[in-house]
Amino acid sequence: MANPMNDLDARIEFMRENMANMMKVTPWANEMGFEVTRIEKGHVWGVQPFREHLIGDPETRVIHGGVITTLLDNLCGAACGATLKEFRFVATLDLRIDYMRPAESGRDILAEAECYHVTKSVAFCRAWAYHESRDKVIATAQGAFAINKPRTGFKKGDQM
Amino acid sequence: MSETLSRGEQLEGFLAQVPIVKTLGMHCDIKGDDMVGVLPFQNKLIGNFTIKALHGGAMGTFLEMTAMAQLFLVADVERPPRTINITVDYLRQGRAQDLYARATVIKLGRRMASVRAEAWQSERDKPVAALLGHFLLGDGGGPRQTG
Numbered sequence: 001m002a003n004p005m006n007d008l009d010a011r012i013e014f015m016r017e018n019m020a021n022m023m024k025v026t027p028w029a030n031e032m033g034f035e036v037t038r039i040e041k042g043h044v045w046g047v048q049p050f051r052e053h054l055i056g057d058p059e060t061r062v063i064h065g066g067v068i069t070t071l072l073d074n075l076c077g078a079a080c081g082a083t084l085k086e087f088r089f090v091a092t093l094d095l096r097i098d099y100m101r102p103a104e105s106g107r108d109i110l111a112e113a114e115c116y117h118v119t120k121s122v123a124f125c126r127a128w129a130y131h132e133s134r135d136k137v138i139a140t141a142q143g144a145f146a147i148n149k150p151r152t153g154f155k156k157g158d159q160m
Numbered sequence: 161m162s163e164t165l166s167r168g169e170q171l172e173g174f175l176a177q178v179p180i181v182k183t184l185g186m187h188c189d190i191k192g193d194d195m196v197g198v199l200p201f202q203n204k205l206i207g208n209f210t211i212k213a214l215h216g217g218a219m220g221t222f223l224e225m226t227a228m229a230q231l232f233l234v235a236d237v238e239r240p241p242r243t244i245n246i247t248v249d250y251l252r253q254g255r256a257q258d259l260y261a262r263a264t265v266i267k268l269g270r271r272m273a274s275v276r277a278e279a280w281q282s283e284r285d286k287p288v289a290a291l292l293g294h295f296l297l298g299d300g301g302g303p304r305q306t307g
Contacts, residue, residue, distance in 0.1 A: 027206040028215035031183065055179040056225075057240065064180040065243050066221025073217050092216045096247040 005087040008041070012082050015039050023074065034071050034111075042083040042116070046075050048109040048129075061105040065139070068109065068129050069097055072141040075113035076125035080145050083115035083123065088147045090123060095143035103138045107131050113141075121147050167304065168192070171232050174240065186222055193233050193304075197226030197261040197279075206256065214254030216289075219279060223248060223261055223291040227275040230263035231295055235273060236304040241295035244272065249290045257281045259288065270301040 004010045015022070019036045023029040032054065038045040048063070048071045056064025073095055080090045103109055112134070113127035127141040128134050165173070168190040175181050175188060186199045199205070199222045207215025224246055231241050263277035277291040 025209065026215065027204045027209070028218045029207070031204045032217070053179045053183045058177040058179070059239075064178075064221060064225075065246070066180065066217065066224050069220040069224070069246070069248070070215065070217025073220070091253075092248075092250045094247060094249045095216070095220070096245065098245040099243050102242075 003087065006085075008083075008085055011087060012039055012041060015078070015082060022078070026074070028070060029074050032067055032070050034074070036075070036078060039078070039082050042079060043112065043114045044075050044078045044082055045110070045112045046071060046078075048111065050106050050108055055105075060102070062102050063105075063109065065097065065099060068099075068103070068111075068139050069095065069141075071109070071111050072097065072113060072127040072129060072139070073143070075111055076115070076127050076141070076143050076145065079113040079115040079125055079127075080123045080147075083118060084147065086150070088150060090145040090147055093122070093144040093146050095141060097139055097141045099139050100137050103129075104131060109138065118147075123147055167233055168195075171195075171229055174232070175229065180221065181225060184218065184222060184225070186225065188226070188229050190233070195226075195230060195233060195262075197222060197229065197263075199259040199261070201256055201258050211253070212256040214256070214259065214288075216248070216250055216254075219250075219254050219259065219289045220246070220248045220291070222259060223263075223277045223279055223289060224293060226261040226279075227263040227277040227291060227293050228295065230277070231265055231268075231273055231275050231297075234265055234304055235268060235297055236302055237298045239298045241273065241297050244294040244296055246291055246293040250288075251290060252286065252288045254279075254288045255281060263291075268301075268303055270297070272296055273301075
């Protein structure tokens with residue numbers, strides 16, 4: 001029987017239905033407290049709320065860059081899930097983050113990621129983090145993701 | 161900062177005040193101008209439960225913090241360096257074990273520095289992740305005056 005997860009439209013629908021829980025099953029993402037807010041084909045959006053325990057500089061009280069790394073890495077992974085024709089797990093090969101301007105203390109960080117090219121074994125993604133719009137970014141990211149060979153079964157907690 | 165504190169003590173004092181360092185649960189084992197970052201394993205650092213793998217974001221944050229700390233040890237700056245960019249290579253799956261990292265300042269200029277960092281678990285020559293980062297130094301910069 002054909003796996004419904006191998007149908008992209010059905011999978012995107014499944015991802016949308018489970019959007020609220022998507023990051024809750026990933027402990028470190030849960031610790032950061034970010035959420036996926038919108039999913040389209042090849043493109044996902046999310047929000048990282050400002051949290052005291054994520055501050056990286058006690059003087060400026062700005063969230064640590066590593067939190068943005070986690071956010072953009074996860075959103076890129078989700079963008080792959082909303083792109084690949086067949087259901088596959090992906091693993092980050094590399095991720096480059098450029099910091100354009102510091103985030104402002106006390107404000108939520110919005111982010112989006114798109115998967116813009118896929119080969120047989122690699123998916124290429126880019127991502128943006130900002131307070132208001134992509135016209136004024138805090139950071140941009142570019143990453144390559146290895147597409148794993150199919151595994152049988154889908155268990156709770158698997159990352160898409 | 162106090163003249164009587166060693167650079168290592170200054171770094172430890174700073175790290176103790178950084179919330180994300182506490183959230184990660186990392187610490188730095190400082191030996192003079194050299195150090196090793198240590199990230200003891202905790203369940204919250206996991207990114208994928210089914211394969212019990214460390215989250216790439218947690219490893220990336222740990223590597224960036226280690227690079228920044230090593231740079232603070234050798235550069236003549238009052239404030240922690242600011243990150244311009246980082247590239248993290250994920251080389252192997254991070255297992256549910258402690259993670260260690262060492263960073264090397266490969267170029268220390270007056271305004272900017274390039275730092276390489278590598279993280280490993282049970283075997284030093286099998287790195288799990290590697291980072292190359294560029295950092296902006298505050299006023300002054302350059303190598304630290306000793307003595």
